[in-house]
Amino acid sequence: MxxxxxxxxxxxxxxxxxxxxxxxxxxxxxxxxxxxxxxxxxxxxxxxxxxxxxxxxxxxxxxxxxxxxxxxxxxxxxxxxxxxxxxxxxxxxxxxxxxxxxxxxxxxxxxxxxxxxxxxxxxxxxxxxxxxxVAAIGAGMDIFQPSGNMVVDIGGGTTDIAVLSMGDIVTASSIKMAGDKFDYEILDYIKKTYKLLIGERTAEQIKINVATVFPGGRNEELDIRGRDMVSGLPRTITVKSDEIQQALQEPISHMVMAAKSVLERTPPELSADIIDRGVIMTGGGALLHGIDQLFAEELMVPVLVAEEPMSCxxxxxxxxxxxxxxxxxxxxx
CATH class of the missing domain: 3.30.420.40 (ATPase, nucleotide binding domain)
Known part of the structure; x- marks a missing residue:
């Protein structure tokens, strides 16, 4: 049928x-x-x-x-x-x-x-x-060969990191640090630093337009509006890239550590392949400014963002x- x-x-x-x-x-x-x-x-x-x-x-x-x-x-x-x-x-x-x-x-x-x-x-x-x-296949990696491929898939709720060979996962890790956590950290930072309450959508705007996770990687600023926690009235402030980079340090370091631990558990032959081929990043979180540079520096391997990472x-x-x-x-x- x-x-x-x-x-x-x-x-x-x-x-x-x-x-x-x-x-x-x-x-x-x-x-x-x-x-x-x-x-x-x-x-x-x-x-x-x-x-x-x-x-x-x-x-x-x-x-x-x-x-x-x-x-x-x-x-x-x-x-x-x-x-x-x-x-x-x-x-x-x-x-x-x-x-x-x-x-x-x-x-x-x-x-x-x-x-x-x-x-x-x-x-x-x-x-x-x-x-x-699935993300690795969608990003165009040939995971069915006997060689190592590494993918970092950063979604909204989870980041999945895996080394694949022969069509299957060799080592992997999944952590609950991803796009939503970035939004939450930005919200929290604005609340603590400026005593200003903003919504999820504003936090997302900051993430897209201002945020970077690579020190000095970007120099943008954005005026945002929210509710002043003291007066209860609307107020506008300006946020800059470098302060958001500080705000996102904690979740990013967790993700880097997870990627390192996956690499440490990978058989040496496959690790050698990853040095040649690099790491592919997929998912909406891969669009976060500077994340590929930061991972490349920390893992000491080439890191590439997939084409259209959100649809991989x-x-x-x-x-x-x-x-x-x-x-x-x-x-x-």
């Missing part, structure tokens, strides 16, 4: 969907706006993101995934179903086969939750693949869908 195969990058910050033969057909924030009175979902995706921090009391815009895993099962299911209906892949006769990416060290309970949510949203067979592996995982699911029958057979054995 003809059925559509689809790949889903179920991210903490964004959901991307790849349909076989059509490419990436959806890229929307992982946000759902809920009416707390009725428990009904009012908006999903981009429409719901517009509501973050701007809703009356009875409407809450929530993100059902936290740190790369499902924090709220029912809302995740509502979100997935909405997106699948939107791209119109289900027919009356057949349900799609779905390939979903997960962080490397999630528990079997968390895996089961992701599978169940996808099944309830209308999937026929659900396959799970580890995110750094979705593209990778697309390439893996080409071999989905093989994957299906493997899972049945």
């Amino acid at each position: 003809f059925s559509r195969d689809i790949g889903i990058d179920l991210g903490t910050a964004n959901v991307l969907i790849y349909v076989k033969g059509r490419g990436i057909v959806l890229d929307e924030p992982s946000v759902v706006a809920i009416d707390t009175g009725t428990g009904r979902a009012l908006a999903v995706g981009e429409e719901a993101r517009q509501m973050v921090g701007r809703t009356p009391g009875n409407i809450v815009a929530t993100r059902p995934l936290k740190d790369g895993v499902i924090a709220d099962f029912d809302i995740t299911e509502v979100m997935l179903r909405h997106f699948l209906n939107k791209i119109n892949v289900k027919s009356f006769l057949s349900k799609p086969r779905i390939l979903i990416c997960t962080p490397t060290n999630i528990t079997s309970v968390e895996k089961k939750a992701i599978k169940e949510a996808a099944e309830k949203s209308g999937g026929k067979q659900i396959f799970l693949e580890e995110e750094p592996k 995982v979705a593209k990778g699911t697309g390439l893996m869908l080409e071999h989905i029958d093989k994957i299906a057979k493997k899972k049945l054995i």
